[in-house]
Amino acid sequence: MRRPEPARLAPAEATAPFALDSADVTTGTEATKLPAQYNPGEVEARRYEAWVAAGYFRADAEAAAPSFTIVIPPPNVTGSLHIGHALDHTLIDALVRRRRMQGYNTLWLPGMDHAGIATQNVVERELAKDGLSRHDLGREAFVDRVWQWKAESGGRILGQMRRLGDSVDWSRERFTMDAGLSRAVQTMFKRLYTDGLIYQAERIINWCPRCLTALSDIEVEHSDDDGELVSIRYGDGDGEIVVATTRVETMLGDTAVAVHPDDPRYAHLVGKQIELPLTGRRIPVVADPHVDPEFGTGAVKVTPAHDPDDFEIGRRHDLPSLVIMDERGVITAGGPFQGLDRFEARPAVLAALRAEGRVVAERRPYLHAVGHCSRCGTTVEPRLSLQWFVKVEPLAKAAGDAVRDGRVRIYPQEMAARYFDWVDDMHDWCISRQLWWGHRIPIWYGPNGEVVCVGPDDAAPAGEGWRQDPDVLDTWFSSGLWPFSTLGWPDDTPDLRAFYPTSVLVTGYDILFFWVARMMLFGLYAMSDRQPEDAVPFRQVALHGLVRDQFGKKMSKTRGNTVDPLDWIDRFGADATRFTLARGATPGGDVAVSEEWVAGARNFCNKLWNAVRFAQLNGVGADSAADSAGLPPASSLTAVDRWILSRLAAVTAEVDALFDQFEFAKACDALYHFAWDEVCDWYLELAKPALAGAAGLAGPVQAGNGLAGNGPGDTAADATRRVLGEVLDRLLRLIHPLLPFVTEELWTALTGRESVVIARWPGQVADGAAESLPVLPTDPAAETEISALMRLVTEVRRFRSDQGLRPGQQVPARLTGIATTSLADHESRIRALLRLSEPGADFSPTATLHAEDVTIELDTAARIDVEAERKRLAKDLAAAEAEIQGVERKLANASFVERAPAEVVAKNRARLAAAQQEVARLTERIAALPGAAADAPNDSGERPA
């Protein structure tokens, strides 16, 4: 049922003397008419490509304006973006878009991470589908294959970023393995190597027998797994010691038993050799302070080649390291267990020991922490091997200090504690990986044992017998350089000068250690020639949480509750998807989302859409939507107009502050409620009478009804149109960072100007970067007046609803009260909001309304549900009486009056007075109800002075 479009007034001759700023210059296109519903699919792609084409996202290294930089947490090229990326990108984009509008020279640098082990695993899985392994292809062909994968996956990711609306500078896109970054990696490696901060050593490292590579400590995930603790009797006639272990098979590699030096139980055995079961070998008993005499039997079997602790003990006592397993976890010790997998060997060895009567006790299940490969879940095997390490202590010290002394601030602050825990107690970082996909370690070995580190500008050693280290670097080595390698480091480029340090790092708390800490280590080291405050990789770190489902459960493929951001974008729009995520994003907090949330966000977009549509239908055009320099003087505005401008000013300031604190959820909430409740539900409704008068929709504005009063009807209407235009204009700018697409569509339609992307921000702006918009006037008096009006209307509606009256029906009541203004001033608005079509006894314009005391005087002749009314009044009365009791008790307390702040006491006094009035009023009304008996609660006579 289409309704006839109301005739639209020609926009009042564009006489408006509004000061347009150059960035906002109109394109001359006339404001377009909008359909009744927002259709995101239709506008998003078109808008995005237009933005890119216009170059809005390009940063300028030579610009005079202060810069604002964010480097993207580079997504892994393992597939496509998940909802967590969408959250991250939404928050970054919101920050970046606001800064751009504030006049900063803004750079959001996009790119991707080669993600060494993760990507290699993915491609290996692909190959496995064809029954191939990487070894079938050979190193070179395999790496080619991964590049091919990277092209596909990367393309997918970039497409997703465009769909999300990410305002990245595409001209600066980087990849951790592109030529420039590889150069940075090599430079960094050589520098660290030369400084003695990279070294090679034979150590026990975490080894994944499936990925066949070393792992760093943080690539190992611990979980409490069921195992069994077996106590085994070592030795025989030569003396006995019982040891306990959860990894029985490792006893094949034992080369000692250790006890505490002060342990009297074993003192006589220290230095002796005892028999190691099953092997026919004899091993020494050594005394080592590391052994805890309280734990178990106080004796430990020592397997230097397969346990980091034991390795240390072995070093201290000069024990041999006996390797009994190969890289796949298969026993190589010889004997009956030769060729068994470690998990087959375990029961086999146990059975053999049992057969020999060596097993003293078995405890199962025995819960203990077991390390797993974070990429494939395989149980990690400690393994003795030659690897490269970064000596982190000196680097970590600097990284800790930068946060301690405030050069880098972490949000939320509580997360800093975790950061310190880690950075202050970090083991050396194993950086070599036995993989093919990644940055090859720039070390060459010569025929005579030479070891040469090759920098990016060095020629690799040539000649017979030279070969490069086959390993690659941990993927986090290159991502640790990301904030400066992407800007051209090691060269002193204009980009590096302009955009480093970056401003904010926005990422999930889950990679605080993996990534954030590494960037700190490397950034401070690489930039150590700068002033300390400018050496940091970023000034702020804003951590967000994980995206969870509507029950707060972690999303996982096995649980089947994952969300594909593209699916939501397709069905609800990018803006709705973004808003849903941002709305849940408290600093460091996880975000619970569900489809209903997204639908709600979609509805919000539609609400904005219709607000603008309404404005347009009411003659708000490009001439009305301008800077507030063009606003009529406050004296010629209605209280309603002054109220909404005042509220807008407050909300603008609030949103600014919230953005600065990374309080996205609160910013969204503030905008949502302001836009929906205050602008749409109240302001538009309150403005209707005036606008109707002007647009000829409902007859002329009646003279003398007090609408802003003075002058011919349309002056008031015109003023309201301008205010409405101004409010929507600014509101759209304010929401744009979060909802870039709808706001662009609406803002350009409303104002006829080029793009809101480059429009001025309505709040604070960068120092000297741009002129700000004129500050809106605040008006506390108008706010008080309108909130009284709102209360009045609400009260009547409530009454009507209680009474079961149809909204179209007249209120059988008389309205009184409101001190700040005459009720008559608002008659047309009250009539409109309450749908009082005809004047009559139901409305008495001469009465006054009291702000704190909105009164409905019942017309006793009307048919009302007396019982319902009595019930309601009784309930209100009870609440008011409870209030009085509480406050009176408080005020009766001498300590409170003396010790509480004066304003708190005053506030309570006011509350008491208000409540007492309320009680009196309610009592009267109850008494006045038809058929009121004498038993009406009677507290009157207690009126305050």
Place this chain on the structure above:
RNA sequence: GGGCUCUUAGCUCAGCGGUUAGAGCGUCCGGCUUACACCCGGAAGGUCCACGGUUCGAACCCGUGAGAGCCCACCA
């Protein structure tokens, strides 16, 4: 084994020392009101995990206990 966090309306969460503890979604009631039914109006729903303490005053601070989660960890 250390460290951190959480427990508030049916669900997901705000609030973190002074209003009658809030929001979204859900629920109930009433409405095709010429921007929007992706809407409008109204309402119901909470011993703020328990117990103790500090305070004039506690959902908020401090203990203790019970549940849940996260991070770190070389205790065999």
